[in-house]
Amino acid sequence: MSATAHARIHHWRFTVDDYQRMGETGILHEDDRxxxxxxxxxxxxxxxxxxxxxVNRLTMVMTAxxxxxxxxxxxxxxxxxxxxEPEPDIAVLRPRPDFYIDAHPVAADVLxxxxxxxxxxxxxxxxxVPLYARQAKGARLx
Numbered sequence: 269m270s271a272t273a274h275a276r277i278h279h280w281r282f283t284v285d286d287y288q289r290m291g292e293t294g295i296l297h298e299d300d301r302x303x304x305x306x307x308x309x310x311x312x313x314x315x316x317x318x319x320x321x322x323v324n325r326l327t328m329v330m331t332a333x334x335x336x337x338x339x340x341x342x343x344x345x346x347x348x349x350x351x352x353e354p355e356p357d358i359a360v361l362r363p364r365p366d367f368y369i370d371a372h373p374v375a376a377d378v379l380x381x382x383x384x385x386x387x388x389x390x391x392x393x394x395x396x397v398p399l400y401a402r403q404a405k406g407a408r409l410x
Contacts, residue, residue, distance in 0.1 A: 281307025284353050305395060307351040312388075319386045323357045326382060330360060338379055339363055346381070347372045348403040354396060358382035375403040 282290075287304040290296040301312040315323075327342045334340060339361040345353045353372070360380040361373050368377075381400055383392045 281351060282309060283307070283350050284347055285350075287353055303355055304351065304353040305399065312355075316386060319357075319384055322384045322386075326358050326384070330358060330382075334360060337363065339367060341368070341373070344368075345372045346378060347374050348399060349375075349406075352399055352403075354399070356381045356396075356400075357384045375406060378404070 302309050323342055327340055331340045341359040341361055343355050345355050346359055347353050361377045385392045
């Protein structure tokens with residue numbers, strides 16, 4: 269057998285800290301449409317007008333509904349464990365005096381997550397919803 273037949277392919281799974289350092293050092297830019305999901309950096313599709321409009325409407329409706337009892341965070345990061353930092357379309361978060369300036373929210377801060385699935389329904393249902401459910405279950409147990 270050749271040397272390549274014994275070679276193993278290794279996948280590097282990034283942590284949230286790795287991912288955030290990539291942003292701080294300029295490897296990833298603020299305008300890059302990416303998320304960290306289970307250690308993989310995933311490119312997200314561009315936000316089309318219908319998607320943007322739906323997120324805008326949901327943001328307005330949710331903000332009016334919760335008032336100052338919660339923070340409505342559209343398309344902002346949520347730290348879920350050590351290997352995931354998705355940016356759900358809408359997150360309704362427990363109120364915090366700093367409005368999450370000092371640190372991104374974690375699973376225990378989340379009251380509700382909403383994904384608007386124009387073109388990403390299968391990905392959202394098969395990857396993101398199970399991730400959210402596992403983290404929600406873990407947050408309830410802690």
